[in-house]
Amino acid sequence: MAKVEKRNGHGKKHQKQQQLSESYMRVLENLSRRDVDMNINLWYNKDVEQWRWTLSSSNDSMDMESGNASELEVAMRDVKNTIEWMIGPSIA
Numbered sequence: 001m002a003k004v005e006k007r008n009g010h011g012k013k014h015q016k017q018q019q020l021s022e023s024y025m026r027v028l029e030n031l032s033r034r035d036v037d038m039n040i041n042l043w044y045n046k047d048v049e050q051w052r053w054t055l056s057s058s059n060d061s062m063d064m065e066s067g068n069a070s071e072l073e074v075a076m077r078d079v080k081n082t083i084e085w086m087i088g089p090s091i092a
Helices: 002-008 010-033 072-087
Strands: 038-045 050-057 064-069
Touching: 038 072, 050 072, 064 072
Parallel strands: none
Antiparallel strands: 038 050, 050 064
């Protein structure tokens, strides 16, 4: 089975997605341990073929960031980096 995955490229893609998911989950778990309320919205806009996202703090209505990327992996990495920037790198 490993040879088939290497040939069609699904193995590497799945591994990257798994690593990204684990990294993102660590950030969310660390957020839940802190006194931070953060709303994260992520959606795909078919018209412009872009993943779009917003982050906002329930504690401060003026604390909001947003972004977009053509690849989900890039959008998720941007969300993670933005969370770290908004509330500090110690949560990663």
